[in-house]
Amino acid sequence: MVNIVNQSALSIGGFRHYSGLLPNQPGDGGSQAQSSVRPFHVAATNSLAIFRGDPVVINSATIGVQGAGDLLPNIGAPGAAGSVVGGGGGSLLGNASMAPNVSRWVPADTTSVIAGVVVGFGPISLFMAKNGFQFIPASTEAWVFVETDPTVIMSATVPTVPGTAFNLLLNSGIDLKANAGFQQTRFGVSGTSLDPATIALTATLPLRILNSSEQIGNDPTQPGFVAQVMFNQSRHYRSGAGFTAD
Numbered sequence: 001m002v003n004i005v006n007q008s009a010l011s012i013g014g015f016r017h018y019s020g021l022l023p024n025q026p027g028d029g030g031s032q033a034q035s036s037v038r039p040f041h042v043a044a045t046n047s048l049a050i051f052r053g054d055p056v057v058i059n060s061a062t063i064g065v066q067g068a069g070d071l072l073p074n075i076g077a078p079g080a081a082g083s084v085v086g087g088g089g090g091s092l093l094g095n096a097s098m099a100p101n102v103s104r105w106v107p108a109d110t111t112s113v114i115a116g117v118v119v120g121f122g123p124i125s126l127f128m129a130k131n132g133f134q135f136i137p138a139s140t141e142a143w144v145f146v147e148t149d150p151t152v153i154m155s156a157t158v159p160t161v162p163g164t165a166f167n168l169l170l171n172s173g174i175d176l177k178a179n180a181g182f183q184q185t186r187f188g189v190s191g192t193s194l195d196p197a198t199i200a201l202t203a204t205l206p207l208r209i210l211n212s213s214e215q216i217g218n219d220p221t222q223p224g225f226v227a228q229v230m231f232n233q234s235r236h237y238r239s240g241a242g243f244t245a246d
Helices: 126-131
Strands: 022-025 037-042 055-058 068-070 098-100 102-104 114-121 142-147 153-158 173-177 193-200 207-212 225-231
Touching: 037 098, 037 102, 037 114
Parallel strands: 153 193
Antiparallel strands: 022 153, 037 142, 055 102, 055 114, 068 098, 114 142, 153 225, 173 193, 173 207, 207 225
8 A cells, every 4th residue: 555644653655744623524415505614712711722623612610611702893892911802802893792612622521512623713803813823822812613513524643553453443432632742833733633542332432433534545554544533423512412501
């Protein structure tokens, strides 16, 4: 097999860097234009940086800061220190529009309700533009656009080979690894990858393994290969999860 995807200790072929969860296609086979991307608010007290490709959970009384934030165009006065609107307020145009708070997924979380995967940032404020953020730093108020399709199919890097042959693990559950050392803040690249050590038939795991990604040279017997996954429907707010108040 021509190895152009996998990580290789001998530098044979390429290296696929961790990049979080990358949506490939809507899970229901519908149009790409479906209204499944919606904005969410990130509170200034958020403790973890957020990148494209990171899954996020809806804040509740037991996680993050419960509440919501007005969308940027409606905010008038400059925000507090650490706020993404700290360099100036919005236009005050339009009616108030509250976006629920979210936080980045933390590995081994077995209870939080999943909102989806981050696919972009905005509305962009003057403060964010001036600082050239390609990600959301910790302790910074911001807004994220989240792909909320509960059945969206996503690709992600698997950094090591599972102990069992990968073809025998399909449809199992799997968790994520943060890989903070592999984050690229300059370019906004997530370090999130799948964690093969967590593969199990456990109902609380956040993701379900579908298959190896259909890429030329993607070898599931070598470290650094790519797998396709979808969200665990019992954990996603648009599917089987119970009610939670933000």
